[in-house]
Amino acid sequence: MAAQARMRNSRVLIINLGSVGTEITKNLVLSGIGSLTILDNHNLCKDDIGNQFFSNREQVGVNRAVAAKLRIQDMNPRVKLDVFQDEFTAKPDTFFKQFDLIVATELSASHITIINAITRKYEISLYVTGLHGLFGYIFVDLIEFDAQDEKLKSAVSTMLGPISANREIIEVTERVDEEQNKVKELITTRNKFKPFETLLAEASLEGKLTRRQIKRLSSALPLLLAMFHFDMDFTDLTESSLAEKAIKVCKQLKVSPETLKPEYMKQFVEQASIEFAPVAAVIGGAVAQDCINILGKRQSPLNNFVFFDGVTLDMQVLEL
Amino acid sequence: MIQFEKTASIEVLGAENYAKLRHTKVLLVGAGGIGCELLKNLVLMGFGEVHVVDLDTIDLSNLNRQFLFRQRDIRQPKATTAVKAVQHISNSTLIAYQCNIQDTEKFPLSWFSQFALFFNALDNLEARRYVNQIAQLLHKPLIESGTAGFDGYIQPIIPGETECFDCTTKETPKTFPVCTIRSTPSQPVHCIVWAKNFLFPQLFSTSTTASANEDLGTDDPLEIERIRQETNELRELQEYIKSGDESRIPTIIEKLYTHDIEKLLAIENLWRTRQKPVPLGRFDLTDAVNPDFNAVWSLQEQLDCLANATKKLMKRQATEDQIDFDKDDVDSLEFVAAxxxxxxxxxxxxxxxxxxxxxxxxxxxxxxxxxxxxxAGLSSLASLRVLNLMKGFPVKSPKELNMAFTARASNIPTHRYLSNPVLASPNSRCPVCSVPRGVIKISGKALSSTKLQDLIEAIRQKYHYPGEVSVVDKSTQRLLADIDFDDLLEKSLLDLKIRSGVLLMIADERDDVVEIRAGSEFYIQEDSKNCASHPFLLPEMKVKMVKSEVEPPQESLENGLDETTTNVAQSSDVLIIDEDESGSKRKLEESELPPNKKAKHTEELVLLD
Structure with a gap:
């Protein structure tokens, strides 16, 4: 199968092997990708034992990627596995050139911007994901991606042209499925993506959701975006500083600041950058599923921001 | 061993709720695809005690998605292997059972009552329904889940408050137990699944290369020998394929259709009620190939086709390393079909x-x-809400809770990854949760001294059934008594095999009144301690009057009530006990669960784990 062959030849880099990094690694290794490289400069601390299933208690103090290597390899001996103990910023840009796809986790906004500049330079697909307690996001930058989806032809032919802010149908071909005696349409959709920096500066929901959908939007979205405006260690994160930044985000998104629920703000302040295993499972599953898709089959990818609210199980894909 | 608390859980739940979680005992039914993931999550979160039940053993085809299992674990019980595989990250008490959850001797009702919550991670409707009924009977919350391809759902069920599993029709994909596929196929599709999902990957796309210093997880020499033999047999066939030596093709065919079938025949209890397979025996191969894909070929043509396709695949393997089945890849299709x-x-x-x-x-x-x-991630999060352990997000009413579907499953707009409706109220027509049900506690002595008649009389008086009632043993689908059948009334409960685990279903039989007493269900539980003074204790509950309706009205499609299960007494097969003089047996239908009439993907066959 062509898709399987593409998967087996693909080279993926995962930056940081915390809870969500571990979930993505597990899913990609099971799926049979060709080679996986893990870059992690953190040592396993006792907090990781609640999040990591590739290492054990006796390995506390050992580098996370090194500690996990044996168990990852054991899961699928065919995957070519490499681990590096450096921080990604310590690697020269050319190091990244070898990869088809990079998944970055546990990064601050400034680091996301750095890795995104590298992936843009070498035309590498990028997925960035991060968790704050019960909440999580996925940012996707595939630069430009032509997806092919097949569907049954309805009474009206699919028209060429833009279908949303970031997507445009560029080709429709018909195919008669003789086995099922039905006409199918093969639709090619051009997905455009924007760099993380642009998204952060310009993200807006205007014209993308109905008024009702905007009214019922989870606080998780503006708060996840507001968290990018703090530094890596969230040194000055308080309920009031978060509220201030979140209100700005709401204005930019064109949603009412009333969307922001106090209990959500409290949660974000208390659980900034905490990776909680079941949330990592959901986000890690979604990231890996999309990676497998774009590496193999090329059906429509996530475009371009996903938020997850672990309280209400709300999860949406928004073209920000 | 060094103990660590699960710090992320403490942060998210708060110290107080985390302490509660550490004392929470839950039941996980199923250790397959969802079950492995769930077990990992529950252990990482720090649940105090998790009991895992799974009947199955690990199969080669499980390995590409059930991440707790390895090649060396093939044929080992799933539940115990999964528990062993998470020990290194666990500070929970983990207990595994290789058992059928519906085994009432192993798992009496009292056993279920020790848990705060049940998780269903099952692959079949019958067991899902069973756990749902137990949850209703004990008023325990259940988190139901399922997947098929990219579709998946979770549904928290709070008995009495929200919809139960049987309140709405579920899309019930056809699933096949592994043993049917591997040992006792009874339909052509079972053979196709065997060829496509077991044989083909085994020969062409799975690696059996084990690392040199493989840890087999045991020191028992017999066990090590068994695992080695298992792996060797598998490797042997792969070696034949890899060798590219076409002269070995007859040996492969002989192994698959003669030797393996003979091995199956040796397991005698498989064939007590089934027609025995006949090993292929002697055969010759020719180079003739029938090009007509629409024709039904002779056995000779099948054999020639298989040999020919194997030859081509053998050649390809040299360059392609691993070949996956694809229905549009003619070689792989011919191989699987033949x-x-x-x-x-x-x-x-x-x-x-x-x-x-x-x-x-x-x-x-x-x-x-x-x-x-x-x-599995969603299921774990939902459990925290159900147990009300999420700090900062207290649950005031179960109807605030959400269920979740992946977007494709519910055809919701594309910007949603998940659809998350809040839980609905129970369906007043649900055949399961709208029926009043309780536990009859009975002493061991009373089981032999109480006549069926005595029990029926006590039930009629307590719950005000004025006229004739029918009594059906739901567990075995036996009619025990009704207006035309009183032969068994004088028999003791023991004689009638009414014992712990039996579910009796009572229905008002009057057909000449506007209102009748609703049907009720009683679970029999032997409990000599609590029944010292009375032979048996009936549960305290009210059974309402309902409109007498012979035919339930047709439900709208949206409402989705499965009419085949609306009147359980009518749709279940009823089998009269074959007692000496009453003699006549009337078995209505095969005891097959009613197929879902409204299932969208009726053509799809799903191999779940």
Whole structure:
């Protein structure tokens, strides 16, 4: 199968092997990708034992990627596995050139911007994901991606042209499925993506959701975006500083600041950058599923921001 | 061993709720695709005690998605292997059972009552329904889940407050137990699944290369020998393929259709109620190939086709390393079709054309690891809400809770990854949760001294059934008594095999009144301690009057009530006990669960784990 062959030849880099990094690694290794490289400069601390299933208690103090290597390899001996103990910023840009796809986790906004500049330079697909307690996001930058989806032809032919802010149908071909005696349409959709920096500066929901959908939007979205405006260690994160930044985000998104629920703000302040295993499972599953898709089959990818609210199980894909 | 608390859980739940979690005991039913992921999550979160029940053993085909299992674990029990595989990250008490959850001797009702919550991570409707009924009977919350390909859902069920599993029709994909596929196929599709999902990957796309210093997880020499033998047999066939030596093809065919069938025949209890397969025996191969994919071929043509396809695949393997089944890849299709048809021949099943097999094989949805991971994550999060352990998000009413579907499953707009409706109220017509039910506690002595008549009289008086009632043993689908059948009334409960675990269903039989007493259900539980002074204790509950309706009205499609299960007494097969003089047996239908009439994907066959 062509898709399987593409998967087996693909080279993926995962930056940081915390809870969500571990979930993505597990899913990609099971799926049979060709080679996986893990870059992690953190040592396993006792907090990781609640999040990591590739290492054990006796390995506390050992580098996370090194500690996990044996168990990852054991899961699928065919995957070519490499681990590096450096921080990604310590690697020269050319190091990244070898990869088809990079998944970055546990990064601050400034680091996301750095890795995104590298992936843009070498035309590498990028997925960035991060968790704050019960909440999580996925940012996707595939630069430009032509997806092919097949569907049954309805009474009206699919028209060429833009279908949303970031997507445009560029080709429709018909195919008669003789086995099922039905006409199918093969639709090619051009997905455009924007760099993380642009998204952060310009993200807006205007014209993308109905008024009702905007009214019922989870606080998780503006708060996840507001968290990018703090530094890596969230040194000055308080309920009031978060509220201030979140209100700005709401204005930019064109949603009412009333969307922001106090209990959500409290949660974000208390659980900034905490990776909680079941949330990592959901986000890690979604990231890996999309990676497998774009590496193999090329059906429509996530475009371009996903938020997850672990309280209400709300999860949406928004073209920000 | 160094103990660590689960710090992320402490942060998210708060110290107080985390302490409660550490004392929470839950039941996980199923250790397959969703079950492995769930167990990992529950252990990482720090649940105090998790009991895992799974009947199955690990199969080669599980390894690409059930991430706790390795090649060396093949044929080991899933539950115990999964528990062993998470020990290194666990500070929970983990208990595994290789058992059928419906085994009432192993798991009496009292056993279920020790848990705060049940998780269903099952692959079949019957067991899901069973756990749902137990949850209703004990008023314990249940988190139900399921996946098929990219589709998946979770549904928290709070008895008495929210919809139960049987309140709405579920899309019930056809699933096949592994043993049916591997040992006792009874339909052509079973043979196609065997050829496509077991044989083909085993020969062409799975690696059996073990690392040199492989840890087999045991020191028992016999056990090590067994694992080695298991792996060797598998490797042997792969070696034949890899050798590229065409002269070995007859040996492969002989192994699959003669030696393996003979081994199956040796397991005598498989064939007590089934027609025995007949090993292929002597055969010759020719180079003739029938090009007509629409024709039903002879056995000779099947054998020639299999040999020819194997030859081509052998050659390709040298350059392609690993070949995956694809219905549009003619070599792989021919191989699977011929292999399935020869197996069908051996088991006396109809032979299909290659064209038909292409259709069926293309509709087998593979289980997808990422969907299982997402659904298990959602299930774990939902459990925290159900147990009300999420700091900062207290649950005031169960109707605030959400269920979740992956977007494709519910055809919701594309910007939603998940649809998350709040839980609905119970369906007042639900055959399960609208029926009043309780536990009858009875002493061991009373089981032999109480006549069926005495029990029925006590039930009639307590719950005000004025006229005749019918009594059905729901567990075995036996009619015990009704207006025309009183032969068994004088028999003791013991004689009638009414014992712990039996579910009795009572229905008001009057047909000449406007209002009748609603039906009720009683679970029999032997409990000599609490029944010292009375022979048996009936549960305190009210049974309402309801409108007498012979035919339930048709439900709208949206409402989705499965009418085949609306009146359980009518739709279940009823089998009169074959007692000496009453003699006549009337078995209505095969005890097959009613197929879902409204299932959208009726053509799809799903191989769940």
């Amino acid at each position: 292999a399935a048809n020869i197996r069908a021949h051996v088991f006396h099943l109809p032979i299909k054309s290659i064209f038909d097999i292409k259709q069926i094989a293309g509709n087998i949805i593979p289980a997808i690891a990422t969907t299982n991971a997402i659904i």
